[in-house]
Amino acid sequence: FVKIQNAWMNFEYDKLRDLCTDELYNTYVADLEVLKLKNGQNIMNSFTLNNCKVTSISEENGNITIKVYMMVSFKDYVVNQKTKAVIRGNSSTKITNNYMMTFVRITDTTKKVTKCPNCGAKIKDTASNKCEYCGSIIVKDSGEFVLSKKTNINK
Numbered sequence: 001f002v003k004i005q006n007a008w009m010n011f012e013y014d015k016l017r018d019l020c021t022d023e024l025y026n027t028y029v030a031d032l033e034v035l036k037l038k039n040g041q042n043i044m045n046s047f048t049l050n051n052c053k054v055t056s057i058s059e060e061n062g063n064i065t066i067k068v069y070m071m072v073s074f075k076d077y078v079v080n081q082k083t084k085a086v087i088r089g090n091s092s093t094k095i096t097n098n099y100m101m102t103f104v105r106i107t108d109t110t111k112k113v114t115k116c117p118n119c120g121a122k123i124k125d126t127a128s129n130k131c132e133y134c135g136s137i138i139v140k141d142s143g144e145f146v147l148s149k150k151t152n153i154n155k
Contacts, residue, residue, distance in 0.1 A: 008042065023118060039080055077089030098153045
């Protein structure tokens, strides 16, 4: 969780690619590009894990899925990249969020990616890491657990 937040905060696309599924990675990249256009940077730090529990583990179609509940406190605010002035949130106050996160791991890493996870188009060029149709980055499966879904369940 913290590695993903740090990669997000620092616009480290390569690190995000290794930590998230293709679909989530593409969503994060789009969100980060909008933030960059607005000269913003989302700062997240001072993490405290208040509670964490695995709620389910399953295996289906060569994938292991683990669902995890986490209660995390941290500082979360947006600054102007140039001036470092806070433009949203509060730099001195921690917030507490409750998340339901889903992590997946492909058990058969010999499987080839045949369809774009973003648009479903067939992948023709296996050497490229981009979908020829929609331009999404295609992440090769490493066999490690990656985040596939993060839901804020504070409400």
